[in-house]
Amino acid sequence: MRVTKNCLVTMAYTMMDDSAGSTIDSVPADNPFEFQCGAGQMVPGFERGLMGLRAGEQKDFVVSAAEAYGEYNGDLVKKVPRASLPIEVEVEKGMRIPMRSPEGVELVCRILDVQPQQVVADFNHPLAGTNLRISVNIFDVRSNN
Numbered sequence: 001m002r003v004t005k006n007c008l009v010t011m012a013y014t015m016m017d018d019s020a021g022s023t024i025d026s027v028p029a030d031n032p033f034e035f036q037c038g039a040g041q042m043v044p045g046f047e048r049g050l051m052g053l054r055a056g057e058q059k060d061f062v063v064s065a066a067e068a069y070g071e072y073n074g075d076l077v078k079k080v081p082r083a084s085l086p087i088e089v090e091v092e093k094g095m096r097i098p099m100r101s102p103e104g105v106e107l108v109c110r111i112l113d114v115q116p117q118q119v120v121a122d123f124n125h126p127l128a129g130t131n132l133r134i135s136v137n138i139f140d141v142r143s144n145n
Helices: 044-050
Strands: 008-017 023-027 033-036 058-063 077-081 096-100 106-114 118-122 132-142
Touching: 008 044, 044 058, 044 132, 077 106
Parallel strands: none
Antiparallel strands: 008 023, 008 033, 008 132, 058 132, 077 118, 096 106, 106 118
């Protein structure tokens, strides 16, 4: 059976930053990962790269930032009043803190700068703008019935 939407896939993989060459995530062969293809567990480009593969096959491919965690968006760098930050958190440059949007959505931001009355916060995903180099080994592909 080939990888198609809704099938169950068991695999090992290594995901690297395509430009820096650093490992972002890895699942070893002795403890493989199982997921339902098309259920949104993996970024779209990762799933597309698996389509058509069979158990026993290996593939190396690159997923563009747009098909992974999105392009970096400068509009997601915002000045946030310190009064809107959690009181119990001592805010420092570089730290990641959870915040809630005006619509009530839970977000995580990275603090770029701390000023007396506000902070500069980056709400981009940490991997936004990163092309991913992926190496997969497919162990099993089966129907999800």
